[in-house]
Amino acid sequence: MSGRQHAEEPQSEAASAGARSREWVLEPETEYRFELDPGTSLIIKLVCGHAEIFGAELAEGKPYAFGSECKGAVYTWQGCTLEVIGQPSTEYISEETPMSAYANVHMALERMRVRALRVVHGSPPSSNEESESDGDPMPPRVLVLGPENSGKTTVCKILTNYAVRMGQGWSPMFVNVDPSEGGWAMPGAISAASLDSPIQSSSPASTLGSTATSAPMHISSNSLVPITYWYGHAETRRNPLLLDRLIRNLGENVAERLDNDAEGRASGIIIDTPSSFAASSAANDHRQTLIKACVDAFGINVILVVGHEKLNVEMQRAYGNRITVVKIPKSGGVVELDAGYRERVRKYQMHNYMYGEVIEAPAGLGAGYLQAGEQTPDLTHRLAPSSSQVAFGDLTIYRIGEETMAPTSALPIGAARVVSEMQPLLVDPGQPGSALYNAVLALLAPPNPDESERYDEEVLDLPVIGFLVVTQLDIPNRRMTILTPSQGSLTGRTAIMGSLEWQE
Amino acid sequence: MSLYPQSQAYSQAPYPAHGYGQPVPPPAAYHYPPPPVQPVFHVDPSIFRRDYMTRLNELTINSRPVIQSLSMIAQDFTRYAEIVVQCIETHIRRVPAWMKLPAFYLLDAISKNVYDPYARYFTPVVVQLFLETYEQVDQDTRRKMEEMLLTWRTGAPNGRELFGVVPQVAIERQIWSGDQTTASSSRHPSTSTGISAGQVLSELDFVLGQRERALQSNSYDKTAQNHVAVLQQLRKLVQAGVSQPELSQILNQLRALAPPAAVSSQPSPPPAAIPSYSQPPFAAPVPAAYPGPADHVTHPAQVQSPQSPYPSTFDGLKHEPVELPALTSQTLPTPTAAPAASAAPPLVVNNITNLYNALLKAGVVSASATPTGAGATAKAEEATENVDPARAAAREHRKKVLSQKVKLTSTDINKQRSEIVHFLYQRLPTQCKQCGIRFPEGSTAKKNMEDHMDMHFRQNRKAGQAVGRGHSRSWFVSVEDWTHDGAIDGKGKGRANGSRLVTSSAAQAAETAQREAELRAMFVVVPPGDEAKSISCPICKEPLKSEFMEDDEEWVWQNAVRKDDKIYHATCHAEALASKTSLAVRLRNEVSSRSRSLTPERRMRTTPPRVAIPLDGGAKVPGSPSGSPARSSTKRKAEDDETSGERTPPTKKLAAEPA
Numbered sequence A: 001m002s003g004r005q006h007a008e009e010p011q012s013e014a015a016s017a018g019a020r021s022r023e024w025v026l027e028p029e030t031e032y033r034f035e036l037d038p039g040t041s042l043i044i045k046l047v048c049g050h051a052e053i054f055g056a057e058l059a060e061g062k063p064y065a066f067g068s069e070c071k072g073a074v075y076t077w078q079g080c081t082l083e084v085i086g087q088p089s090t091e092y093i094s095e096e097t098p099m100s101a102y103a104n105v106h107m108a109l110e111r112m113r114v115r116a117l118r119v120v121h122g123s124p125p126s127s128n129e130e131s132e133s134d135g136d137p138m139p140p141r142v143l144v145l146g147p148e149n150s151g152k153t154t155v156c157k158i159l160t161n162y163a164v165r166m167g168q169g170w171s172p173m174f175v176n177v178d179p180s181e182g183g184w185a186m187p188g189a190i191s192a193a194s195l196d197s198p199i200q201s202s203s204p205a206s207t208l209g210s211t212a213t214s215a216p217m218h219i220s221s222n223s224l225v226p227i228t229y230w231y232g233h234a235e236t237r238r239n240p241l242l243l244d245r246l247i248r249n250l251g252e253n254v255a256e257r258l259d260n261d262a263e264g265r266a267s268g269i270i271i272d273t274p275s276s277f278a279a280s281s282a283a284n285d286h287r288q289t290l291i292k293a294c295v296d297a298f299g300i301n302v303i304l305v306v307g308h309e310k311l312n313v314e315m316q317r318a319y320g321n322r323i324t325v326v327k328i329p330k331s332g333g334v335v336e337l338d339a340g341y342r343e344r345v346r347k348y349q350m351h352n353y354m355y356g357e358v359i360e361a362p363a364g365l366g367a368g369y370l371q372a373g374e375q376t377p378d379l380t381h382r383l384a385p386s387s388s389q390v391a392f393g394d395l396t397i398y399r400i401g402e403e404t405m406a407p408t409s410a411l412p413i414g415a416a417r418v419v420s421e422m423q424p425l426l427v428d429p430g431q432p433g434s435a436l437y438n439a440v441l442a443l444l445a446p447p448n449p450d451e452s453e454r455y456d457e458e459v460l461d462l463p464v465i466g467f468l469v470v471t472q473l474d475i476p477n478r479r480m481t482i483l484t485p486s487q488g489s490l491t492g493r494t495a496i497m498g499s500l501e502w503q504e
Numbered sequence B: 001m002s003l004y005p006q007s008q009a010y011s012q013a014p015y016p017a018h019g020y021g022q023p024v025p026p027p028a029a030y031h032y033p034p035p036p037v038q039p040v041f042h043v044d045p046s047i048f049r050r051d052y053m054t055r056l057n058e059l060t061i062n063s064r065p066v067i068q069s070l071s072m073i074a075q076d077f078t079r080y081a082e083i084v085v086q087c088i089e090t091h092i093r094r095v096p097a098w099m100k101l102p103a104f105y106l107l108d109a110i111s112k113n114v115y116d117p118y119a120r121y122f123t124p125v126v127v128q129l130f131l132e133t134y135e136q137v138d139q140d141t142r143r144k145m146e147e148m149l150l151t152w153r154t155g156a157p158n159g160r161e162l163f164g165v166v167p168q169v170a171i172e173r174q175i176w177s178g179d180q181t182t183a184s185s186s187r188h189p190s191t192s193t194g195i196s197a198g199q200v201l202s203e204l205d206f207v208l209g210q211r212e213r214a215l216q217s218n219s220y221d222k223t224a225q226n227h228v229a230v231l232q233q234l235r236k237l238v239q240a241g242v243s244q245p246e247l248s249q250i251l252n253q254l255r256a257l258a259p260p261a262a263v264s265s266q267p268s269p270p271p272a273a274i275p276s277y278s279q280p281p282f283a284a285p286v287p288a289a290y291p292g293p294a295d296h297v298t299h300p301a302q303v304q305s306p307q308s309p310y311p312s313t314f315d316g317l318k319h320e321p322v323e324l325p326a327l328t329s330q331t332l333p334t335p336t337a338a339p340a341a342s343a344a345p346p347l348v349v350n351n352i353t354n355l356y357n358a359l360l361k362a363g364v365v366s367a368s369a370t371p372t373g374a375g376a377t378a379k380a381e382e383a384t385e386n387v388d389p390a391r392a393a394a395r396e397h398r399k400k401v402l403s404q405k406v407k408l409t410s411t412d413i414n415k416q417r418s419e420i421v422h423f424l425y426q427r428l429p430t431q432c433k434q435c436g437i438r439f440p441e442g443s444t445a446k447k448n449m450e451d452h453m454d455m456h457f458r459q460n461r462k463a464g465q466a467v468g469r470g471h472s473r474s475w476f477v478s479v480e481d482w483t484h485d486g487a488i489d490g491k492g493k494g495r496a497n498g499s500r501l502v503t504s505s506a507a508q509a510a511e512t513a514q515r516e517a518e519l520r521a522m523f524v525v526v527p528p529g530d531e532a533k534s535i536s537c538p539i540c541k542e543p544l545k546s547e548f549m550e551d552d553e554e555w556v557w558q559n560a561v562r563k564d565d566k567i568y569h570a571t572c573h574a575e576a577l578a579s580k581t582s583l584a585v586r587l588r589n590e591v592s593s594r595s596r597s598l599t600p601e602r603r604m605r606t607t608p609p610r611v612a613i614p615l616d617g618g619a620k621v622p623g624s625p626s627g628s629p630a631r632s633s634t635k636r637k638a639e640d641d642e643t644s645g646e647r648t649p650p651t652k653k654l655a656a657e658p659a
């Protein structure tokens, strides 16, 4: 097989072109971990055996590309041989992984799924089904909590991927309420999407898969259709009240969707949360409220606490009487991420939303590698956004409850500079200090056409249909240039700005 | 100095002699920094040939270690695959008859475990080699070769014939029917005429062997008991002599019964067969066919390990050993404490039922008395009640999952060992080589797999065609669409346990294929003078192929239809039409549901009523240019959309009508 041969002759093509190619032999239940420097990429090929990346199985012999400072791990239950081409900044094999525990968590969740589905199907219980006290088996609705760098997102991915890999047609709902992460949408957003194929990993620009584009995709997790709300900030403490409301909106929509899809409902919900939910400090007393918002909005029945005993105890105390709270181990492979890295990842995500992302393979390797499981990334992962000029009046722009930059004229009559956290404030692009230049805006779904149904804070409850960036402000001519993902008229539409800025 | 310096992977392999695998320090210290680049070794092809031949000569008896070792070398040196194939062929031809079978087992092992390129290279020679050998060996060996041949039917990683249909048919026809007139290109050619009792018996024994093993592994397995009893009856029946049509009927039933079991008893596709090398490699994944000399059962030894490609891994490490019954449960009736009624997957039972009916018809058993063992009749009746394989599959899965006693407690999470590998890998033996997604066994899954491969093909074609057009991120959908997507999706995408796909997937597939063939047969006559003109389909932008029809003496465009003065590919047009229809169905559902009354509590919530989002018309359906929602592009097919209209429309709670 060409993979092996190639590996046995690293001096030939790959090496001469500067790429380092090696084989790693992994014992069962170990993982190969790697970290990439900015601007570098890596190719991993499964030569033989079985392997998975955060729960998504690799196809044998296919070169998988990784880039954008990806920090990843290839795990093997059964042992495998990998061929690795490229120069990671760090790479090693670890025998210490929490995978066995995660697998057990998955099996426990799967128990809940099959029992819930049995009820949907109206089948009688099997004899080996112990009669449990609650007569109505519930699908798993899991809130994953943990401090910074505990690998929450990884846990969520693995649990989701294992569910869709059961061969049962599960389509778990993945919910991301971490606005700093952005999920499939954009940093500053919270969203939910139903997954029916494993989430691939290739780049932190699309950790949870990608939303749909006009390009044909092979893996359905690369063309997701999420429901998204715009919070507008990376930090939860900036406007907890707003986030609370958006979480509830999201929960409402998820509930309605699952009401319509009994079998999808049995697949359950997995929720990734911000690390601030786990950080108890005086400046962070809103977190209990936000956790409560999640618990209520999604009908949480399982709370997983990743490697944090104090939080575990706290959750046991608060919810232990009605929700299963379990502490699960944290992976030793989770890397401490600094603020600079997080900032760059946000940039990668924003760019990925507009332009897509094509990972350039290490020098000397031609095309023919997979990116996030897609076979022709060069054809499908390069996106062309649109840029258009609009008059200031064409697009209505609000900011929510931010008093800092708002000029007095924008305040409601009689109000001092104190503004309610939920107050939508009209932004005048003509005013200096609007901070619109380079701002990321969320374009909202249209409001209710029925005037009698309208209400003041309606813009808080409208979901996002896309994101915009103001790339130019021409104040004298009262026009601005706006970058949009696809074509479409913005006239008469409403957008919300937050504190996130586009970065070139 | 060793001739073939081993990669560290095999350093622990127990090859003490022959200079094969000099003991290298075990790869224990694998921490950072990584090991240096592996040195490159070149082995001269002629030396390789000589050495492989020498080793082959050691294969005088059916020795598992020797076969393993020779398989490993073949696997490591796929670049010398042709040499390996030549060596084995030469060896089989020149050794005495009693030495041929072990070499065939080697051929079998390499072809199944490494598969590519070996199966490919053996294909041109395997028919002649098999038939020649079959001629020369004794009855006992012939029986063993037949058993091996049966496993070749499903020996390829995709569950198909190991060496392809044609060689398989060629061999089977020769050794069983001996009748040249039965030539047929169908997969199971001999179902119509010229079936010998010997052939039926041979296949019967194969199935019987499998069931007996199921019974051995769990003697309380009532279903297996019944199967064995029925099959034994059937065996007597055939031995006593039955008519051609009956033989044919029995054979058909047997074959309907055999494949899934045969697949499972194979080592899974090559990846599965190459587990960790921490243990003596190949300790487990030896292919199906090495009956040890002491093995008295007629069927090739499959019980000890090949059911699971990984037992050595499990034994050798801290895993708890995997119980055999658990591993066989997917294809063989699940051993369970439950009363036999719910034990067997109806598909299998159903076939046994048919067999049983055949017995009934033949008068071997009577409907009132049950000579085949208590409960057989009752079981047969019960089985016919549960005809929904999807539900049955879900039930099987549920049972298996519930047998894993992992609770969501700290202790269980950290202490238990679940059979996760079984759930993630072994139970899903068919894997897409393109993306790694796995499929369960069975005909439904086969259909899903075919759809899936079809999807890859289409997406690649679309990706290639779209060059230069440029893609962009789609707008997200409206709340309306999103909240009802689940329901629509649930129908369209074909859940493994949904009822849609399984109603009759075979019939559906046949229908689709026929429809496709019909579409492709459509043509449009090229207007005179336009013969040289190249036109392309407005949907896929690919040129229409023109061809000269001899009979009519006309140029035509193939696979073409004319609609509104445009010429489309018939297939493209039908596909577009189908997706339009499904959209219409969906809209109809929405309209009808909108007329329903509002639920007051729904109106109370903070989220405002939803409206569709006409952002230049582009927002409604994101994704692929063809208009089907991109998110379901991996699974949805046109015919799925059509069926979605027959289902209950999604209930709607909202009534906001956009202007």
Ligand SMILES: [Zn+2]
Residues within 6 Å of the ligand: B432, B433, B434, B435, B436, B437, B452, B456
């Ligand atoms: Zn695939």
Ligand SMILES: [Zn+2]
Residues within 6 Å of the ligand: B537, B538, B539, B540, B541, B542, B568, B569, B572
């Ligand atoms: Zn066409």
